[in-house]
Ligand SMILES: Nc1ncnc2c1ncn2[C@@H]1O[C@H](COP(=O)(O)OP(=O)(O)OP(=O)(O)O)[C@@H](O)[C@H]1O
């Protein structure tokens with residue numbers, strides 16, 4: 001059966017819905033519980049990973065580059081956990097990077113404003129006139145975060161298969177809708193979609209290994225073959241290409257590595273910023 | 275061991291030419307078609323255990339074949355193969371009742387594995403070891 | 409799978425041809441510049457100054473003439489005054505003389521008048537001389553002298569003879585009278601003559617004013633007409649340049665007159681602009697092409713999967729069954745692999761060839777072959793949208809002089825537009841045939857799709873005009889195509905009926921109609 005990826009403006013709501021689905025429909029859960037494993041595998045601190053996931057973007061915040069790196073670690077492990085089906089996943093940004101897999105049901109849940117405000121400001125009641133401001137700010141933060149790290153806006157409904165507003169539909173009903181949709185035949189995993197996930201995992205793992213040294217690297221997996229783009233000065237081209245090949249080769253499952261070195265990155269930057 | 279009746283439809287002649295012996299080796303009885311119209315006619319005549327069909331073909335496309343087979347006998351397992359794999363196409367195929375969906379290019383063993391699983395689901399296991407549980 | 413948002417990986421290096429093409433244009437530009445600057449300069453400003461100078465000069469002459477005639481009039485008026493005073497004195501003298509003869513009153517006072525008259529003549533000698541000349545003056549003077557002498561004689565006689573009457577007196581009195589009379593009539597005659605002369609002078613001055621005004625107006629009119637014509641003709645010309653450039657004809661402006669002026673600088677600036685616009689357009693065309701390539705690559709990549717799959721299956725079976733295969737089977741399998749590899753190569757070759765950055769390279773082209781290539785390029789899109797394409801051609805068509813890359817892009821734009829307009833399962837016809845005009849071929853792309861509503865038919869060639877959703881259409885396809893076709897000396901026309909479909913017709917001149925002629929006509933009318 002399908003795997004469900006939940007995204008919500010309120011992480012508590014996402015967690016609650018996910019838990020209910022696990023209870024009712026016999027899914028297993030992937031959530032921030034995996035962060036210690038990520039931290040251990042990639043030798044970083046769990047707090048940094050949490051920070052990369054949560055702290056708002058901004059002038060003094062963690063730079064997008066660093067954030068992308070931690071997210072690459074999280075992504076590699078999360079996708080691995082998503083390989084077996086019947087999984088509910090939330091709170092790991094999976095809705096932004098697990099794309100194009102037919103058996104992933106992506107759900108966006110919109111919380112009631114009161115709920116969200118309580119979560120954002122647990123200390124006490126918030127004056128009515130500040131509520132909308134607070135929510136708008138939160139939304140802006142998340143939009144900016146998702147843009148910084150993945151170049152897309154997580155509030156965009158196009159990212160999802162299902163968008164449910166808890167303003168209109170009760171949480172219990174929402175859970176029913178989600179599990180019912182997940183049981184639809186079109187979300188049944190198949191060889192093609194499972195292969196997609198496998199390729200995804202491989203690419204993410206290779207990228208996680210490379211990203212500290214090559215923050216601009218782009219990795220694509222095609223079966224057991226990797227196609228990697230990095231940026232380097234012309235004189236370092238050969239050296240780095242073989243380095244990348246070596247590093248990527250250490251990831252289990254990788255058979256063949258093809259490295260493309262982009263030497264004209266200023267030109268590239270000009271091109272892409274046009 | 276019982277023979278698994280397989281119909282293989284792809285407008286690429288090499289696919290049929292090479293896969294027929296490959297599947298025969300694991301105990302399938304394969305009928306190969308390049309023309310979807312003829313294949314549909316044959317499907318009307320005979321109940322196959324497994325139909326393997328390409329999606330993008332000239333006159334009739336694989337989705338129509340799938341619908342046709344499912345309408346006729348939903349015990350038959352339909353496996354879609356396509357060079358134009360896309361999420362939307364995959365979902366459509368599954369929704370219409372395909373057993374599995376595989377993107378080109380694939381290895382003969384990939385298809386054998388899927389057919390073996392189909393055979394198992396039909397209760398007619400073939401001579402191919404399913405050691406992958408993905 | 410991409411693990412990051414993918415960016416289009418545009419290849420950086422430009423191909424060699426495009427650089428040389430640009431060089432060529434730069435050379436054309438330099439040549440045009442040299443030719444434009446080689447001519448003698450006659451600026452609009454100079455013409456304006458010249459006109460003013462002319463008017464000024466003319467005014468000075470006229471004013472001098474006027475001043476002169478005023479002076480003359482003044483002079484004559486004074487002279488008349490002098491003559492008047494003179495006459496008054498003489499008349500006074502004659503009155504005394506008359507009284508003397510009638511009543512015997514004193515004649516001496518008459519003599520005083522004569523003296524005064526004489527003094528008047530003396531004082532105004534120069535004035536009188538300047539008008540009447542010496543003869544007349546001398547005559548006047550001698551007349552006066554004679555009169556004076558006559559008067560004196562009478563006075564002397566009177567003193568000698570007392571008051572007694574003498575016969576001689578009578579003789580004298582007749583002399584005196586005659587002399588006085590003749591003096592007066594002489595002076596009056598002169599005054600009358602001068603008065604008519606004065607009137608003439610005044611009249612002349614009056615006419616001079618009118619003539620001056622008329623002449624000034626004539627000069628002004630002629631000058632401003634020439635000036636305005638010069639400027640307006642140029643402005644009109646630049647208007648046609650602008651229209652020409654807008655329609656995609658980037659012929660540089662070359663000299664058209666024997667002299668250069670401010671408009672020459674404008675011409676240079678326009679040429680520079682044309683060069684820049686051209687370079688920018690090339691970039692735009694290339695990026696639009698890459699967009700088209702982008703929409704096609706998805707299809708091509710998928711199309712590639714078929715031969716690759718064939719190779720993969722064959723390869724695996726070859727390995728698996730190697731021992732049990734006989735020689736013929738092995739050969740057959742490897743032959744399949746070779747064939748499929750070639751097929752894969754052919755699939756990408758066309759696209760890669762199309763994607764290559766093109767310089768303007770003109771060659772005689774077989775349009776039918778170009779169309780076949782283009783249709784092959786779009787075949788995946790067509791297949792995916794389940795649209796049949798029908799291609800028909802007239803055999804042995806003459807070739808077209810043009811840039812194969814750009815023309816293919818034009819054809820592709822039309823075909824992609826037709827695909828977008830057609831329903832799945834629809835049909836598109838592509839035809840190449842001799843055009844109605846001699847020396848032209850026509851390419852028709854006909855679809856039976858949505859058609860174009862009348863109210864937007866006029867704007868479809870406008871840049872950025874699109875009815876497609878954002879991200880799907882840029883609205884540059886047709887405007888760019890029109891530019892390219894115009895550069896080839898051709899035309900794009902559209903006929904469409906809403907709900908019935910559209911026909912886009914391109915006409916292009918064939919090679920037997922030399923491209924040079926077009927260039928020459930440009931030189932001639934520019
Ligand atoms: N064959 C056609 N049938 C119907 N409408 C057409 C056809 N060709 C062009 N049009 C109309 O003309 C508009 C402009 O076309 P054009 O090719 O310039 O831009 P586009 O196709 O929208 O964008 P792009 O070519 O960059 O993808 C289209 O948006 C469409 O409305």
Ligand SMILES: [Mg+2]
Pocket residue numbers: 821824825881885886
């Ligand atoms: Mg277009």
